[in-house]
Amino acid sequence: MESKFWNEEIETMPRKQLEQLQVERLKKTVEIAMGSKFYAPKFKELGITPESIKSVEDIRKFPFTTKNDLRATYPFGIASCSLDKVVRLHSSSGTTGNPTVILHTKKDLDEWADAMARSMYCIGLRSTDIIQNTSGYGMFTGGLGIQYAAERLGALTVPAGAGNSKRHVKFITDFGTTALHCIPSYATRLAAAFEEEGINPRETTVKTLIIGAEPHSEAQRKRIEEIWGAKAYNNFGMSEMCGPGVAIECQEQNGMHIWEDNYIVEILDPETLEPVPEGEIGELVLTTLNREAMPLFRYRTRDLTRIIPGDCPCGRTHKRLDRFQGRSDDMMIIKGVNTYPIQIEKILMQFPELASDYLITIETIGDNDEMTVEAELKEATDDFAMLQNLTKEITRRLKDEILLTPKVKLVGKGVIPQSDGKAKRVVDLRQNH
Amino acid sequence: MKTIKQISIFLENQHGKLGDILTALKNENIEIQAASVADTTEFGILRLITSDQTKAARLLSEKGNLVNINEVMAIQVESNTSAFADAIDTLTEGGVTISYLYTFHKDGKLVLIIRPASLEKAEQVAVKAGLTLIQGWE
Numbered sequence: 001m002e003s004k005f006w007n008e009e010i011e012t013m014p015r016k017q018l019e020q021l022q023v024e025r026l027k028k029t030v031e032i033a034m035g036s037k038f039y040a041p042k043f044k045e046l047g048i049t050p051e052s053i054k055s056v057e058d059i060r061k062f063p064f065t066t067k068n069d070l071r072a073t074y075p076f077g078i079a080s081c082s083l084d085k086v087v088r089l090h091s092s093s094g095t096t097g098n099p100t101v102i103l104h105t106k107k108d109l110d111e112w113a114d115a116m117a118r119s120m121y122c123i124g125l126r127s128t129d130i131i132q133n134t135s136g137y138g139m140f141t142g143g144l145g146i147q148y149a150a151e152r153l154g155a156l157t158v159p160a161g162a163g164n165s166k167r168h169v170k171f172i173t174d175f176g177t178t179a180l181h182c183i184p185s186y187a188t189r190l191a192a193a194f195e196e197e198g199i200n201p202r203e204t205t206v207k208t209l210i211i212g213a214e215p216h217s218e219a220q221r222k223r224i225e226e227i228w229g230a231k232a233y234n235n236f237g238m239s240e241m242c243g244p245g246v247a248i249e250c251q252e253q254n255g256m257h258i259w260e261d262n263y264i265v266e267i268l269d270p271e272t273l274e275p276v277p278e279g280e281i282g283e284l285v286l287t288t289l290n291r292e293a294m295p296l297f298r299y300r301t302r303d304l305t306r307i308i309p310g311d312c313p314c315g316r317t318h319k320r321l322d323r324f325q326g327r328s329d330d331m332m333i334i335k336g337v338n339t340y341p342i343q344i345e346k347i348l349m350q351f352p353e354l355a356s357d358y359l360i361t362i363e364t365i366g367d368n369d370e371m372t373v374e375a376e377l378k379e380a381t382d383d384f385a386m387l388q389n390l391t392k393e394i395t396r397r398l399k400d401e402i403l404l405t406p407k408v409k410l411v412g413k414g415v416i417p418q419s420d421g422k423a424k425r426v427v428d429l430r431q432n433h
Numbered sequence: 434m435k436t437i438k439q440i441s442i443f444l445e446n447q448h449g450k451l452g453d454i455l456t457a458l459k460n461e462n463i464e465i466q467a468a469s470v471a472d473t474t475e476f477g478i479l480r481l482i483t484s485d486q487t488k489a490a491r492l493l494s495e496k497g498n499l500v501n502i503n504e505v506m507a508i509q510v511e512s513n514t515s516a517f518a519d520a521i522d523t524l525t526e527g528g529v530t531i532s533y534l535y536t537f538h539k540d541g542k543l544v545l546i547i548r549p550a551s552l553e554k555a556e557q558v559a560v561k562a563g564l565t566l567i568q569g570w571e
Contacts, residue, residue: 380499382441382548384471384478391475409475411445414497
Protein backbone atom coordinates (compact mmCIF):
# COMPACT_ATOMS: atom_id res chain seq x y z
CA MET A 1 0.00 0.00 0.00
CA GLU A 2 1.12 3.49 -0.82
CA SER A 3 2.26 5.55 2.18
CA LYS A 4 0.14 8.41 3.48
CA PHE A 5 3.32 10.35 4.13
CA TRP A 6 6.14 11.82 2.09
CA ASN A 7 8.49 11.43 5.04
CA GLU A 8 6.75 9.32 7.68
CA GLU A 9 9.56 9.45 10.21
CA ILE A 10 9.68 13.25 10.26
CA GLU A 11 5.96 13.93 9.82
CA THR A 12 4.83 11.59 12.62
CA MET A 13 7.81 12.05 14.93
CA PRO A 14 6.79 12.04 18.61
CA ARG A 15 6.85 15.59 20.04
CA LYS A 16 9.72 14.95 22.43
CA GLN A 17 11.91 13.62 19.68
CA LEU A 18 10.84 16.43 17.32
CA GLU A 19 11.86 18.99 19.94
CA GLN A 20 15.19 17.24 20.35
CA LEU A 21 15.68 17.52 16.59
CA GLN A 22 14.82 21.22 16.81
CA VAL A 23 17.43 21.77 19.52
CA GLU A 24 20.09 20.03 17.44
CA ARG A 25 19.18 22.02 14.37
CA LEU A 26 19.04 25.29 16.29
CA LYS A 27 22.58 24.67 17.56
CA LYS A 28 23.72 23.98 14.02
CA THR A 29 21.96 27.10 12.75
CA VAL A 30 23.62 29.26 15.41
CA GLU A 31 26.95 27.87 14.33
CA ILE A 32 26.19 28.81 10.72
CA ALA A 33 24.92 32.26 11.69
CA MET A 34 28.17 33.04 13.49
CA GLY A 35 29.29 33.80 9.94
CA SER A 36 26.69 36.56 9.63
CA LYS A 37 27.85 40.14 10.12
CA PHE A 38 24.36 40.89 11.32
CA TYR A 39 23.92 38.10 13.88
CA ALA A 40 27.50 37.47 15.09
CA PRO A 41 27.80 40.67 17.17
CA LYS A 42 24.29 40.20 18.59
CA PHE A 43 25.06 36.62 19.64
CA LYS A 44 28.29 37.74 21.23
CA GLU A 45 26.54 40.42 23.21
CA LEU A 46 23.82 38.02 24.40
CA GLY A 47 26.20 35.16 25.07
CA ILE A 48 24.51 32.90 22.53
CA THR A 49 26.65 29.99 21.38
CA PRO A 50 25.68 26.53 20.09
CA GLU A 51 26.62 25.11 23.51
CA SER A 52 24.38 27.57 25.35
CA ILE A 53 21.28 25.99 23.82
CA LYS A 54 19.68 23.30 25.96
CA SER A 55 16.02 23.34 25.02
CA VAL A 56 13.59 24.82 22.50
CA GLU A 57 12.58 27.40 25.14
CA ASP A 58 16.06 28.89 24.82
CA ILE A 59 14.76 30.55 21.63
CA ARG A 60 13.42 33.27 23.91
CA LYS A 61 16.97 34.48 24.55
CA PHE A 62 17.38 35.31 20.85
CA PRO A 63 16.92 38.77 19.37
CA PHE A 64 14.03 39.41 16.98
CA THR A 65 14.49 39.98 13.27
CA THR A 66 12.13 42.24 11.34
CA LYS A 67 11.48 43.17 7.74
CA ASN A 68 13.17 46.48 8.49
CA ASP A 69 16.34 44.57 9.39
CA LEU A 70 16.20 42.91 5.99
CA ARG A 71 15.76 46.30 4.30
CA ALA A 72 18.51 47.97 6.33
CA THR A 73 20.99 45.22 5.44
CA TYR A 74 19.97 45.10 1.76
CA PRO A 75 21.12 43.25 -0.21
CA PHE A 76 23.52 40.75 1.43
CA GLY A 77 24.07 42.08 4.96
CA ILE A 78 22.52 39.12 6.81
CA ALA A 79 24.21 36.40 4.72
CA SER A 80 25.79 33.67 6.85
CA CYS A 81 28.02 32.34 4.14
CA SER A 82 30.07 33.76 1.27
CA LEU A 83 28.25 34.51 -1.98
CA ASP A 84 30.35 31.80 -3.55
CA LYS A 85 28.07 29.21 -1.94
CA VAL A 86 24.87 31.09 -2.83
CA VAL A 87 23.14 29.92 -6.00
CA ARG A 88 19.93 31.91 -6.07
CA LEU A 89 18.19 34.92 -4.60
CA HIS A 90 14.58 35.94 -4.41
CA SER A 91 13.42 39.45 -3.73
CA SER A 92 10.30 41.36 -2.79
CA SER A 93 9.05 44.17 -4.99
CA GLY A 94 10.23 46.89 -2.63
CA THR A 95 7.30 49.19 -3.26
CA THR A 96 7.56 50.62 0.26
CA GLY A 97 11.31 50.95 0.65
CA ASN A 98 14.36 48.85 -0.15
CA PRO A 99 13.36 45.44 -1.45
CA THR A 100 14.19 42.48 0.75
CA VAL A 101 16.55 39.86 -0.58
CA ILE A 102 16.64 36.21 0.48
CA LEU A 103 19.63 34.06 -0.43
CA HIS A 104 19.70 30.31 -1.06
CA THR A 105 22.49 27.78 -1.23
CA LYS A 106 22.10 24.59 -3.24
CA LYS A 107 21.12 22.76 -0.06
CA ASP A 108 18.58 25.46 0.82
CA LEU A 109 16.88 25.01 -2.56
CA ASP A 110 16.96 21.26 -2.10
CA GLU A 111 15.37 21.40 1.37
CA TRP A 112 12.80 23.91 0.15
CA ALA A 113 11.76 21.75 -2.80
CA ASP A 114 11.52 18.76 -0.47
CA ALA A 115 9.37 20.63 2.08
CA MET A 116 6.91 21.84 -0.56
CA ALA A 117 6.85 18.41 -2.21
CA ARG A 118 5.98 17.03 1.24
CA SER A 119 3.18 19.62 1.42
CA MET A 120 1.84 18.56 -1.97
CA TYR A 121 1.97 14.90 -1.01
CA CYS A 122 0.16 15.77 2.21
CA ILE A 123 -2.89 17.03 0.28
CA GLY A 124 -2.98 13.91 -1.87
CA LEU A 125 -1.00 15.02 -4.92
CA ARG A 126 1.15 12.31 -6.49
CA SER A 127 3.57 11.91 -9.38
CA THR A 128 0.57 11.06 -11.58
CA ASP A 129 -0.84 14.56 -11.16
CA ILE A 130 -0.50 17.37 -13.66
CA ILE A 131 0.15 20.55 -11.70
CA GLN A 132 -0.33 23.96 -13.30
CA ASN A 133 1.22 26.98 -11.62
CA THR A 134 -0.44 30.37 -12.02
CA SER A 135 2.19 32.26 -10.02
CA GLY A 136 4.67 34.56 -11.69
CA TYR A 137 8.08 33.05 -12.47
CA GLY A 138 10.66 35.53 -11.35
CA MET A 139 11.59 37.13 -8.09
CA PHE A 140 8.33 35.87 -6.51
CA THR A 141 8.89 32.52 -4.77
CA GLY A 142 5.46 31.18 -5.82
CA GLY A 143 6.80 30.51 -9.32
CA LEU A 144 10.05 28.58 -9.00
CA GLY A 145 9.22 27.35 -5.48
CA ILE A 146 6.20 25.45 -6.72
CA GLN A 147 7.95 24.37 -9.92
CA TYR A 148 10.88 22.67 -8.16
CA ALA A 149 8.60 21.07 -5.57
CA ALA A 150 6.14 19.66 -8.09
CA GLU A 151 9.03 18.30 -10.12
CA ARG A 152 10.47 16.78 -6.93
CA LEU A 153 7.12 15.13 -6.36
CA GLY A 154 7.51 13.75 -9.87
CA ALA A 155 4.40 15.42 -11.26
CA LEU A 156 4.17 16.86 -14.74
CA THR A 157 4.46 20.56 -13.97
CA VAL A 158 3.06 23.30 -16.20
CA PRO A 159 4.91 26.60 -15.64
CA ALA A 160 2.11 28.66 -17.15
CA GLY A 161 2.85 31.68 -14.98
CA ALA A 162 0.76 34.65 -13.97
CA GLY A 163 -2.03 36.31 -15.92
CA ASN A 164 -3.59 35.49 -19.27
CA SER A 165 -6.60 33.51 -18.07
CA LYS A 166 -7.51 32.44 -21.62
CA ARG A 167 -4.19 30.67 -21.93
CA HIS A 168 -4.69 28.98 -18.55
CA VAL A 169 -8.10 27.79 -19.69
CA LYS A 170 -6.58 26.35 -22.85
CA PHE A 171 -3.73 24.61 -21.02
CA ILE A 172 -6.01 23.12 -18.39
CA THR A 173 -8.35 21.84 -21.09
CA ASP A 174 -5.63 20.57 -23.44
CA PHE A 175 -3.25 19.07 -20.86
CA GLY A 176 -5.85 17.70 -18.48
CA THR A 177 -4.41 19.63 -15.52
CA THR A 178 -5.46 17.99 -12.23
CA ALA A 179 -4.11 20.54 -9.73
CA LEU A 180 -3.73 24.30 -9.71
CA HIS A 181 -1.57 26.55 -7.58
CA CYS A 182 -3.11 30.00 -7.31
CA ILE A 183 -4.07 32.81 -4.99
CA PRO A 184 -7.70 32.55 -3.82
CA SER A 185 -8.93 35.63 -5.71
CA TYR A 186 -7.46 34.20 -8.91
CA ALA A 187 -9.26 30.90 -8.35
CA THR A 188 -12.56 32.75 -8.71
CA ARG A 189 -11.37 34.85 -11.62
CA LEU A 190 -10.10 31.82 -13.52
CA ALA A 191 -13.41 30.07 -12.92
CA ALA A 192 -15.13 33.08 -14.49
CA ALA A 193 -12.81 32.79 -17.49
CA PHE A 194 -13.97 29.18 -17.96
CA GLU A 195 -17.59 30.27 -17.77
CA GLU A 196 -16.94 32.92 -20.43
CA GLU A 197 -15.78 30.10 -22.71
CA GLY A 198 -18.99 28.26 -21.95
CA ILE A 199 -17.22 25.66 -19.80
CA ASN A 200 -18.39 24.85 -16.27
CA PRO A 201 -15.22 24.72 -14.10
CA ARG A 202 -16.72 21.69 -12.35
CA GLU A 203 -16.49 19.78 -15.63
CA THR A 204 -12.72 20.30 -15.91
CA THR A 205 -10.05 17.81 -14.84
CA VAL A 206 -9.00 20.06 -11.93
CA LYS A 207 -9.55 18.21 -8.65
CA THR A 208 -7.17 20.03 -6.27
CA LEU A 209 -6.31 23.67 -5.70
CA ILE A 210 -3.39 24.86 -3.63
CA ILE A 211 -4.37 28.31 -2.48
CA GLY A 212 -2.40 30.80 -0.43
CA ALA A 213 -0.43 34.05 -0.34
CA GLU A 214 -3.63 36.01 0.29
CA PRO A 215 -5.75 35.95 3.43
CA HIS A 216 -9.11 34.32 2.88
CA SER A 217 -11.94 33.03 4.97
CA GLU A 218 -13.36 29.54 5.35
CA ALA A 219 -16.46 30.74 3.47
CA GLN A 220 -14.30 31.85 0.55
CA ARG A 221 -12.59 28.44 0.46
CA LYS A 222 -15.98 26.70 0.44
CA ARG A 223 -17.09 28.93 -2.40
CA ILE A 224 -13.94 28.12 -4.40
CA GLU A 225 -14.49 24.40 -3.78
CA GLU A 226 -18.10 24.75 -4.87
CA ILE A 227 -17.33 26.61 -8.12
CA TRP A 228 -14.55 24.22 -9.05
CA GLY A 229 -16.03 21.00 -7.74
CA ALA A 230 -12.54 20.45 -6.28
CA LYS A 231 -10.72 20.44 -2.96
CA ALA A 232 -8.91 23.66 -2.04
CA TYR A 233 -6.08 23.50 0.50
CA ASN A 234 -4.66 26.47 2.32
CA ASN A 235 -0.91 26.71 1.86
CA PHE A 236 1.42 29.01 3.75
CA GLY A 237 4.81 30.25 2.81
CA MET A 238 6.82 33.41 2.87
CA SER A 239 9.95 34.30 0.98
CA GLU A 240 11.83 35.08 4.22
CA MET A 241 11.42 31.44 5.31
CA CYS A 242 12.05 30.08 1.75
CA GLY A 243 8.71 30.52 -0.01
CA PRO A 244 5.73 28.16 -0.29
CA GLY A 245 6.28 25.01 1.75
CA VAL A 246 6.31 26.33 5.31
CA ALA A 247 2.89 24.98 6.34
CA ILE A 248 -0.08 23.34 4.65
CA GLU A 249 -3.44 21.88 5.58
CA CYS A 250 -3.72 18.13 5.53
CA GLN A 251 -6.79 16.40 4.16
CA GLU A 252 -8.61 17.07 7.44
CA GLN A 253 -8.69 20.75 6.32
CA ASN A 254 -8.48 21.89 9.90
CA GLY A 255 -5.37 24.02 10.31
CA MET A 256 -2.04 24.06 8.49
CA HIS A 257 0.71 21.75 9.74
CA ILE A 258 3.82 23.84 10.04
CA TRP A 259 6.91 21.75 9.32
CA GLU A 260 8.60 22.00 12.68
CA ASP A 261 11.70 20.12 11.63
CA ASN A 262 12.38 23.31 9.61
CA TYR A 263 11.05 26.02 11.93
CA ILE A 264 10.56 26.92 15.57
CA VAL A 265 7.10 28.41 15.95
CA GLU A 266 6.17 31.07 18.48
CA ILE A 267 2.86 32.89 18.84
CA LEU A 268 3.48 36.17 20.64
CA ASP A 269 1.44 39.12 21.76
CA PRO A 270 2.42 41.81 19.16
CA GLU A 271 2.57 44.49 21.86
CA THR A 272 4.42 42.74 24.70
CA LEU A 273 6.23 40.12 22.58
CA GLU A 274 5.47 37.55 25.29
CA PRO A 275 3.95 34.17 24.36
CA VAL A 276 0.14 34.10 24.34
CA PRO A 277 -1.64 31.25 26.16
CA GLU A 278 -1.99 28.15 23.97
CA GLY A 279 -4.78 28.44 21.44
CA GLU A 280 -4.95 32.22 21.54
CA ILE A 281 -4.31 34.60 18.67
CA GLY A 282 -1.00 36.40 18.38
CA GLU A 283 1.75 37.20 15.91
CA LEU A 284 3.50 34.29 14.26
CA VAL A 285 7.24 34.44 14.90
CA LEU A 286 9.48 31.93 13.11
CA THR A 287 13.05 30.74 13.36
CA THR A 288 14.58 28.81 10.49
CA LEU A 289 16.28 25.51 11.43
CA ASN A 290 17.30 24.11 8.11
CA ARG A 291 18.80 26.94 6.13
CA GLU A 292 22.40 27.91 5.40
CA ALA A 293 22.68 31.01 3.25
CA MET A 294 20.55 33.24 5.39
CA PRO A 295 19.08 31.73 8.55
CA LEU A 296 16.67 34.07 10.34
CA PHE A 297 16.02 34.03 14.08
CA ARG A 298 12.67 34.99 15.58
CA TYR A 299 11.43 36.59 12.40
CA ARG A 300 8.32 38.66 13.03
CA THR A 301 5.97 37.62 10.23
CA ARG A 302 3.27 40.15 11.22
CA ASP A 303 0.73 37.42 10.50
CA LEU A 304 -1.86 36.90 13.19
CA THR A 305 -2.88 33.34 13.91
CA ARG A 306 -3.07 30.77 16.67
CA ILE A 307 -2.02 27.19 17.26
CA ILE A 308 -4.98 24.82 17.10
CA PRO A 309 -4.79 22.81 20.33
CA GLY A 310 -4.93 19.02 20.28
CA ASP A 311 -3.76 16.24 17.98
CA CYS A 312 -4.64 15.95 14.31
CA PRO A 313 -6.40 12.74 13.25
CA CYS A 314 -4.11 12.56 10.20
CA GLY A 315 -1.27 11.35 12.42
CA ARG A 316 1.12 14.22 11.77
CA THR A 317 2.59 15.56 14.97
CA HIS A 318 3.58 18.98 13.64
CA LYS A 319 1.54 21.82 15.13
CA ARG A 320 -1.37 23.29 13.22
CA LEU A 321 -1.71 27.00 12.47
CA ASP A 322 -5.22 28.33 12.26
CA ARG A 323 -6.40 30.41 9.31
CA PHE A 324 -4.68 33.79 9.42
CA GLN A 325 -6.68 36.49 11.09
CA GLY A 326 -5.07 39.22 9.02
CA ARG A 327 -1.74 40.93 9.54
CA SER A 328 -0.71 42.94 12.51
CA ASP A 329 0.11 45.69 9.92
CA ASP A 330 -3.33 45.35 8.29
CA MET A 331 -4.99 46.19 11.52
CA MET A 332 -7.12 49.27 10.99
CA ILE A 333 -7.74 51.41 14.03
CA ILE A 334 -10.98 53.22 13.33
CA LYS A 335 -12.51 55.39 16.01
CA GLY A 336 -10.28 53.56 18.46
CA VAL A 337 -11.58 50.12 17.44
CA ASN A 338 -9.16 47.47 16.15
CA THR A 339 -10.50 45.99 12.95
CA TYR A 340 -9.11 43.47 10.46
CA PRO A 341 -10.21 43.19 6.82
CA ILE A 342 -10.87 39.46 7.33
CA GLN A 343 -13.66 40.26 9.78
CA ILE A 344 -15.43 42.21 7.06
CA GLU A 345 -14.74 39.54 4.47
CA LYS A 346 -16.25 36.86 6.72
CA ILE A 347 -19.52 38.78 6.89
CA LEU A 348 -19.67 39.61 3.17
CA MET A 349 -19.13 35.94 2.28
CA GLN A 350 -22.29 35.03 4.13
CA PHE A 351 -24.37 36.86 1.52
CA PRO A 352 -25.02 34.67 -1.53
CA GLU A 353 -25.99 37.81 -3.48
CA LEU A 354 -22.37 39.01 -3.34
CA ALA A 355 -19.35 38.02 -5.43
CA SER A 356 -15.93 37.71 -3.81
CA ASP A 357 -14.37 41.14 -4.41
CA TYR A 358 -14.70 43.98 -1.96
CA LEU A 359 -12.90 47.18 -1.04
CA ILE A 360 -12.68 49.00 2.27
CA THR A 361 -12.02 52.74 2.14
CA ILE A 362 -11.29 54.73 5.27
CA GLU A 363 -11.32 58.52 5.14
CA THR A 364 -11.63 61.48 7.42
CA ILE A 365 -14.95 63.24 7.06
CA GLY A 366 -15.18 66.28 9.30
CA ASP A 367 -13.43 65.11 12.47
CA ASN A 368 -14.46 61.48 12.08
CA ASP A 369 -13.00 58.40 10.51
CA GLU A 370 -15.57 56.92 8.17
CA MET A 371 -15.45 53.50 6.58
CA THR A 372 -16.99 52.65 3.23
CA VAL A 373 -17.32 49.02 2.18
CA GLU A 374 -17.87 48.43 -1.52
CA ALA A 375 -19.20 44.95 -2.17
CA GLU A 376 -19.51 43.35 -5.57
CA LEU A 377 -22.99 42.26 -6.53
CA LYS A 378 -23.16 38.88 -8.27
CA GLU A 379 -26.11 39.50 -10.55
CA ALA A 380 -28.53 42.21 -11.56
CA THR A 381 -32.09 42.30 -10.38
CA ASP A 382 -35.16 44.31 -11.15
CA ASP A 383 -36.05 44.25 -7.47
CA PHE A 384 -35.08 47.65 -6.12
CA ALA A 385 -36.40 46.97 -2.63
CA MET A 386 -34.30 43.79 -2.40
CA LEU A 387 -31.12 45.78 -3.10
CA GLN A 388 -32.07 48.38 -0.52
CA ASN A 389 -32.75 45.71 2.07
CA LEU A 390 -29.55 43.90 1.16
CA THR A 391 -27.58 47.11 1.74
CA LYS A 392 -29.26 47.58 5.11
CA GLU A 393 -28.73 43.98 6.16
CA ILE A 394 -25.02 44.02 5.21
CA THR A 395 -24.60 47.26 7.15
CA ARG A 396 -26.31 45.81 10.20
CA ARG A 397 -24.27 42.60 10.19
CA LEU A 398 -21.01 44.52 9.71
CA LYS A 399 -21.91 46.79 12.58
CA ASP A 400 -22.47 43.77 14.82
CA GLU A 401 -19.04 42.42 13.89
CA ILE A 402 -16.81 45.51 13.89
CA LEU A 403 -18.81 47.72 16.26
CA LEU A 404 -18.97 50.71 13.95
CA THR A 405 -21.35 51.52 11.13
CA PRO A 406 -19.78 51.48 7.70
CA LYS A 407 -21.34 52.96 4.59
CA VAL A 408 -22.13 49.99 2.34
CA LYS A 409 -22.09 50.46 -1.43
CA LEU A 410 -23.10 47.75 -3.83
CA VAL A 411 -21.11 47.81 -7.05
CA GLY A 412 -21.21 45.90 -10.32
CA LYS A 413 -18.53 43.72 -11.90
CA GLY A 414 -15.07 45.13 -12.53
CA VAL A 415 -15.50 48.28 -10.46
CA ILE A 416 -13.15 47.19 -7.68
CA PRO A 417 -9.57 47.75 -8.83
CA GLN A 418 -7.16 44.82 -9.16
CA SER A 419 -3.42 45.20 -8.95
CA ASP A 420 -1.06 42.51 -10.27
CA GLY A 421 -3.80 39.93 -9.92
CA LYS A 422 -3.81 40.48 -6.16
CA ALA A 423 -6.98 42.06 -4.86
CA LYS A 424 -6.52 45.31 -3.00
CA ARG A 425 -8.68 45.25 0.12
CA VAL A 426 -8.05 48.45 2.01
CA VAL A 427 -7.52 52.06 0.94
CA ASP A 428 -6.69 54.40 3.80
CA LEU A 429 -7.16 58.04 2.78
CA ARG A 430 -6.80 59.48 6.27
CA GLN A 431 -4.29 62.32 6.54
CA ASN A 432 -2.41 60.83 9.49
CA HIS A 433 -1.84 57.42 7.92
CA MET B 434 -48.71 35.11 -20.71
CA LYS B 435 -49.20 38.40 -22.43
CA THR B 436 -46.05 40.18 -21.32
CA ILE B 437 -43.02 41.90 -22.80
CA LYS B 438 -39.35 41.66 -21.90
CA GLN B 439 -37.68 44.39 -19.91
CA ILE B 440 -33.97 44.64 -19.17
CA SER B 441 -32.73 46.02 -15.87
CA ILE B 442 -29.14 47.18 -15.50
CA PHE B 443 -27.48 47.72 -12.14
CA LEU B 444 -25.93 51.19 -11.98
CA GLU B 445 -23.33 51.91 -9.36
CA ASN B 446 -23.07 55.59 -8.56
CA GLN B 447 -20.20 56.25 -10.92
CA HIS B 448 -19.65 59.23 -13.20
CA GLY B 449 -20.20 58.42 -16.89
CA LYS B 450 -21.85 55.03 -16.31
CA LEU B 451 -25.15 55.90 -18.00
CA GLY B 452 -23.36 57.51 -20.95
CA ASP B 453 -21.31 54.32 -21.49
CA ILE B 454 -24.45 52.22 -21.64
CA LEU B 455 -26.20 54.53 -24.09
CA THR B 456 -23.12 54.75 -26.32
CA ALA B 457 -22.87 50.96 -26.44
CA LEU B 458 -26.50 50.70 -27.56
CA LYS B 459 -26.12 53.54 -30.08
CA ASN B 460 -23.09 51.87 -31.68
CA GLU B 461 -25.12 48.72 -32.31
CA ASN B 462 -28.11 50.70 -33.64
CA ILE B 463 -30.35 49.51 -30.83
CA GLU B 464 -33.22 51.97 -30.35
CA ILE B 465 -34.46 52.78 -26.88
CA GLN B 466 -38.23 52.96 -26.72
CA ALA B 467 -38.56 53.59 -23.03
CA ALA B 468 -36.20 54.11 -20.12
CA SER B 469 -36.68 54.60 -16.43
CA VAL B 470 -34.19 55.02 -13.60
CA ALA B 471 -34.86 54.16 -9.97
CA ASP B 472 -32.14 55.37 -7.70
CA THR B 473 -30.81 56.00 -4.22
CA THR B 474 -27.68 58.04 -3.57
CA GLU B 475 -25.62 54.85 -3.76
CA PHE B 476 -27.00 52.86 -6.66
CA GLY B 477 -29.70 52.76 -9.27
CA ILE B 478 -31.52 50.41 -11.58
CA LEU B 479 -31.91 51.42 -15.22
CA ARG B 480 -34.91 49.75 -16.85
CA LEU B 481 -35.07 49.68 -20.62
CA ILE B 482 -37.39 48.66 -23.41
CA THR B 483 -35.40 48.59 -26.66
CA SER B 484 -35.83 47.53 -30.25
CA ASP B 485 -33.89 44.29 -29.57
CA GLN B 486 -33.92 43.22 -25.93
CA THR B 487 -31.96 39.99 -26.36
CA LYS B 488 -29.18 41.72 -28.27
CA ALA B 489 -29.16 44.69 -25.87
CA ALA B 490 -28.91 42.41 -22.84
CA ARG B 491 -26.10 40.37 -24.34
CA LEU B 492 -24.20 43.45 -25.45
CA LEU B 493 -24.44 45.22 -22.09
CA SER B 494 -23.54 42.06 -20.25
CA GLU B 495 -20.44 41.62 -22.43
CA LYS B 496 -19.46 45.19 -21.57
CA GLY B 497 -19.27 44.12 -17.93
CA ASN B 498 -22.68 45.32 -16.73
CA LEU B 499 -24.94 43.34 -14.45
CA VAL B 500 -28.05 42.79 -16.56
CA ASN B 501 -31.33 41.13 -15.70
CA ILE B 502 -34.18 40.29 -18.08
CA ASN B 503 -37.68 40.01 -16.72
CA GLU B 504 -41.28 40.15 -17.85
CA VAL B 505 -43.50 43.18 -17.40
CA MET B 506 -47.00 44.01 -18.51
CA ALA B 507 -47.49 46.54 -21.34
CA ILE B 508 -50.95 48.08 -21.63
CA GLN B 509 -51.75 50.20 -24.67
CA VAL B 510 -54.30 52.98 -24.19
CA GLU B 511 -55.38 56.16 -26.01
CA SER B 512 -52.89 58.94 -25.61
CA ASN B 513 -54.69 61.01 -23.01
CA THR B 514 -54.84 61.32 -19.24
CA SER B 515 -58.39 60.08 -19.06
CA ALA B 516 -57.48 56.74 -20.68
CA PHE B 517 -54.40 56.47 -18.44
CA ALA B 518 -56.54 57.11 -15.33
CA ASP B 519 -59.18 54.58 -16.43
CA ALA B 520 -56.60 51.86 -16.91
CA ILE B 521 -55.08 52.44 -13.48
CA ASP B 522 -58.54 52.56 -11.86
CA THR B 523 -59.42 49.25 -13.50
CA LEU B 524 -56.30 47.60 -12.12
CA THR B 525 -56.71 49.14 -8.67
CA GLU B 526 -60.33 48.06 -8.41
CA GLY B 527 -59.32 44.57 -9.50
CA GLY B 528 -56.94 44.47 -6.51
CA VAL B 529 -53.69 44.72 -8.50
CA THR B 530 -50.69 46.14 -6.60
CA ILE B 531 -48.22 48.06 -8.75
CA SER B 532 -44.51 47.93 -7.84
CA TYR B 533 -43.54 50.52 -10.44
CA LEU B 534 -44.75 52.05 -13.67
CA TYR B 535 -43.40 54.11 -16.53
CA THR B 536 -44.84 55.13 -19.86
CA PHE B 537 -43.91 55.90 -23.44
CA HIS B 538 -45.62 56.82 -26.69
CA LYS B 539 -45.74 54.46 -29.64
CA ASP B 540 -47.70 54.83 -32.88
CA GLY B 541 -49.85 57.62 -31.44
CA LYS B 542 -50.84 55.53 -28.42
CA LEU B 543 -49.69 55.59 -24.81
CA VAL B 544 -47.99 52.42 -23.52
CA LEU B 545 -47.95 51.76 -19.77
CA ILE B 546 -45.14 49.51 -18.60
CA ILE B 547 -46.27 47.99 -15.33
CA ARG B 548 -44.61 45.64 -12.91
CA PRO B 549 -47.42 44.33 -10.73
CA ALA B 550 -46.90 42.29 -7.59
CA SER B 551 -48.46 39.35 -9.45
CA LEU B 552 -48.31 39.20 -13.24
CA GLU B 553 -50.97 36.46 -13.41
CA LYS B 554 -53.46 38.42 -11.42
CA ALA B 555 -52.82 41.68 -13.31
CA GLU B 556 -53.25 39.91 -16.61
CA GLN B 557 -56.55 38.37 -15.52
CA VAL B 558 -57.90 41.73 -14.41
CA ALA B 559 -56.69 43.55 -17.55
CA VAL B 560 -58.06 40.94 -19.96
CA LYS B 561 -61.39 40.84 -18.18
CA ALA B 562 -61.67 44.64 -18.41
CA GLY B 563 -60.86 44.53 -22.12
CA LEU B 564 -57.56 46.42 -21.87
CA THR B 565 -55.15 45.99 -24.80
CA LEU B 566 -52.07 44.06 -23.73
CA ILE B 567 -49.00 44.10 -25.92
CA GLN B 568 -47.26 40.79 -26.17
CA GLY B 569 -43.59 40.06 -26.73
CA TRP B 570 -42.83 42.61 -29.44
CA GLU B 571 -39.28 43.44 -30.10
